[in-house]
Amino acid sequence: MHISLLLVLPFLCHAQTTSPVQNSTQASSLAALSQFLATSGETAFVNATERVIGTTVGNQFVSEIENAATGNGSFTFFVPNNNAFTGSPPKNITDLNTLAGIFTYHLIEGKFTTDNIASSPGYTLVRTFMNTSQLVQLEGNKSQVLALTNDNGTIKIIGQNTPVQVVSTISLPSNATNPNLKAYVLSAVLDPPPTLSDALFSTNLSAFETAARQTSYIDSLESAHGITIFAPSNQAATQFFANNSSFNISMIAALLGNHVINGSTLYSTQFPFNTTSASGEPLTLSTNSSGAFISSGASTAKIIQPDILTSNGVIHVIDTVLLNTAENQTAANSAFSSASSAAATAAAAEATQTSPVGSSGSSSGPSGSNSTSGGNNKTNHAINPSISLGCAISSLLSLIATWAIVL
Ligand SMILES: *[C@@H]1O[C@H](CO)[C@@H](O)[C@H](O)[C@H]1NC(C)=O
Ligand SMILES: *[C@@H]1O[C@H](CO)[C@@H](O)[C@H](O)[C@H]1NC(C)=O
Ligand SMILES: *[C@@H]1O[C@H](CO)[C@@H](O)[C@H](O)[C@H]1NC(C)=O
Ligand SMILES: *[C@@H]1O[C@H](CO)[C@@H](O)[C@H](O)[C@H]1NC(C)=O
Numbered sequence: 001m002h003i004s005l006l007l008v009l010p011f012l013c014h015a016q017t018t019s020p021v022q023n024s025t026q027a028s029s030l031a032a033l034s035q036f037l038a039t040s041g042e043t044a045f046v047n048a049t050e051r052v053i054g055t056t057v058g059n060q061f062v063s064e065i066e067n068a069a070t071g072n073g074s075f076t077f078f079v080p081n082n083n084a085f086t087g088s089p090p091k092n093i094t095d096l097n098t099l100a101g102i103f104t105y106h107l108i109e110g111k112f113t114t115d116n117i118a119s120s121p122g123y124t125l126v127r128t129f130m131n132t133s134q135l136v137q138l139e140g141n142k143s144q145v146l147a148l149t150n151d152n153g154t155i156k157i158i159g160q161n162t163p164v165q166v167v168s169t170i171s172l173p174s175n176a177t178n179p180n181l182k183a184y185v186l187s188a189v190l191d192p193p194p195t196l197s198d199a200l201f202s203t204n205l206s207a208f209e210t211a212a213r214q215t216s217y218i219d220s221l222e223s224a225h226g227i228t229i230f231a232p233s234n235q236a237a238t239q240f241f242a243n244n245s246s247f248n249i250s251m252i253a254a255l256l257g258n259h260v261i262n263g264s265t266l267y268s269t270q271f272p273f274n275t276t277s278a279s280g281e282p283l284t285l286s287t288n289s290s291g292a293f294i295s296s297g298a299s300t301a302k303i304i305q306p307d308i309l310t311s312n313g314v315i316h317v318i319d320t321v322l323l324n325t326a327e328n329q330t331a332a333n334s335a336f337s338s339a340s341s342a343a344a345t346a347a348a349a350e351a352t353q354t355s356p357v358g359s360s361g362s363s364s365g366p367s368g369s370n371s372t373s374g375g376n377n378k379t380n381h382a383i384n385p386s387i388s389l390g391c392a393i394s395s396l397l398s399l400i401a402t403w404a405i406v407l
């Protein structure tokens with residue numbers, strides 16, 4: 001496979017429009033992309049995109065770019081600079097669909113600029129096009145989100161393994177492009193959110209993970225499509241289990257289920273809400289001027305680190321364990337099935353959503369408006385927004401880099 005790739009690629013480079021793996025739609029999409037990136041001199045990403053044509057996800061990405069470049073919708077496109085494709089240690093490419101999937105994380109629904117991205121330390125969550133099942137397992141096949149912040153006029157991406165920011169704005173030729181497309185040069189290729197296990201590990205939530213492994217509840221969490229976890233900090237969980245060593249496995253499982261919403265990924269921009277936990281008990285999320293709080297039974301915890309994105313949902317770190325071992329399987333099942341049907345409807349609506357995730361703005365979208373303030377202001381002012389994501393996919397990014405070097 002490695003050899004055949006090397007044989008085919010030079011041909012693609014020199015005979016783009018007549019390549020056997022491209023059809024005319026794909027060729028014109030790439031031509032549009034090349035045309036508007038040409039002025040920026042950032043051609044490595046276009047070259048990399050050419051290589052994934054022929055894969056299912058690669059073809060999907062090229063159609064999405066075509067639509068963004070020539071359609072009427074509003075879009076934001078992050079183009080990693082040439083440096084982003086060099087310099088990492090060589091590794092072999094294993095899966096071009098996965099690589100193409102990472103590229104789709106760089107295209108966003110809606111036109112975002114420093115005017116409508118929340119100022120640091122706040123942030124705005126936006127919906128990307130990344131929905132390939134290899135990298136994203138959200139409810140209803142929703143696409144993954146990305147967290148953007150306006151740091152004194154510089155757009156930065158939060159929660160990445162290494163700092164990533166916009167280094168320049170691409171000037172699009174006025175004749176050839178969608179006026180509602182905004183394109184930026186990015187300092188690196190984006191890291192998609194890691195798996196749940198990698199996120200728990202890198203966020204230092206091992207005490208919660210250990211309890212979940214003891215009860216085998218971790219399997220449900222890892223295989224969930226769309227999940228919200230209120231994970232007690234290591235300090236809180238360690239102390240709690242030391243003080244409650246008499247809890248048996250089923251009590252711990254019920255307790256953990258009261259820290260989870262099954263079938264819905266609810267970010268801080270969607271606070272407050274009332275819902276039902278995975279154990280079937282009422283779960284109340286409230287906010288006030290001192291922060292966001294989650295209550296179950298008689299316990300209330302403060303959210304101390306929100307919005308740790310994972311491939312299948314989101315983790316919010318809380319400062320204490322919610323002491324509730326009650327459960328109601330009937331209520332849990334019914335909550336899960338409502339969540340699933342809501343997700344299918346929401347996913348369809350989000351296919352055309354151009355406003356930030358969790359904003360009160362409608363799907364018609366607020367290009368250039370300040371709609372972030374409605375949904376995100378609570379987050380911006382009430383919650384410590386620091387996000388720490390894992391480094392599980394750094395090897396994938398090395399693959400991308402190598403690929404460019406090999407070619
Ligand atoms: C992209 O490919 C073109 C055509 O093969 C080449 O001229 C250019 O140098 C490549 N860009 C980068 C950054 O490698
Ligand atoms: C060309 O590729 C696009 C994108 O993958 C696809 O939607 C379209 O059906 C293809 N057209 C033909 C004639 O194969
Ligand atoms: C864009 O809008 C124009 C005018 O409303 C319309 O004629 C055209 O078909 C639209 N193009 C797409 C790709 O939707
Ligand atoms: C790349 O693949 C070849 C053949 O499969 C293998 O021998 C080599 O060790 C691999 N290199 C790396 C860096 O993984």
Ligand SMILES: *[C@@H]1O[C@H](CO)[C@@H](O)[C@H](O)[C@H]1NC(C)=O
Binds near residue numbers: 133139140141
């Ligand atoms: C999600 O995608 C898979 C195939 O990729 C499909 O089988 C499934 O029906 C989809 N689910 C929803 C809710 O769209």
Ligand SMILES: *[C@@H]1O[C@H](CO)[C@@H](O)[C@H](O)[C@H]1NC(C)=O
Binds near residue numbers: 064131132133141
């Ligand atoms: C991903 O989104 C695209 C539209 O952007 C859609 O055509 C495709 O079916 C989606 N894939 C899944 C697995 O839902």
Ligand SMILES: *[C@@H]1O[C@H](CO)[C@@H](O)[C@H](O)[C@H]1NC(C)=O
Binds near residue numbers: 152153
């Ligand atoms: C923000 O940027 C301006 C110049 O653009 C600079 O004068 C100012 O000191 C910066 N503020 C902070 C807090 O960095």
Ligand SMILES: *[C@@H]1O[C@H](CO)[C@@H](O)[C@H](O)[C@H]1NC(C)=O
Binds near residue numbers: 173175
């Ligand atoms: C846009 O203008 C440039 C020159 O300014 C030209 O090369 C290009 O072909 C034009 N594109 C379209 C689609 O008209």
Ligand SMILES: *[C@@H]1O[C@H](CO)[C@@H](O)[C@H](O)[C@H]1NC(C)=O
Binds near residue numbers: 272284
């Ligand atoms: C949640 O329920 C409580 C008690 O019924 C109510 O006071 C609160 O307003 C509800 N919160 C939301 C966001 O609906």
Ligand SMILES: *[C@@H]1O[C@H](CO)[C@@H](O)[C@H](O)[C@H]1NC(C)=O
Binds near residue numbers: 328329330331334
């Ligand atoms: C369990 O939940 C169901 C459905 O919400 C409810 O009808 C039932 O009364 C609950 N059972 C208990 C013991 O609370």
Ligand SMILES: *[C@@H]1O[C@H](CO)[C@@H](O)[C@H](O)[C@H]1NC(C)=O
Binds near residue numbers: 115116368369370
């Ligand atoms: C959005 O709000 C910021 C600061 O509050 C302001 O500078 C900017 O002009 C506003 N943008 C729009 C489009 O209203």
Ligand SMILES: *[C@@H]1O[C@H](CO)[C@@H](O)[C@H](O)[C@H]1NC(C)=O
Binds near residue numbers: 381
């Ligand atoms: C955020 O909320 C605070 C307090 O509710 C308010 O004073 C402030 O103007 C709001 N900021 C924005 C950008 O809406």
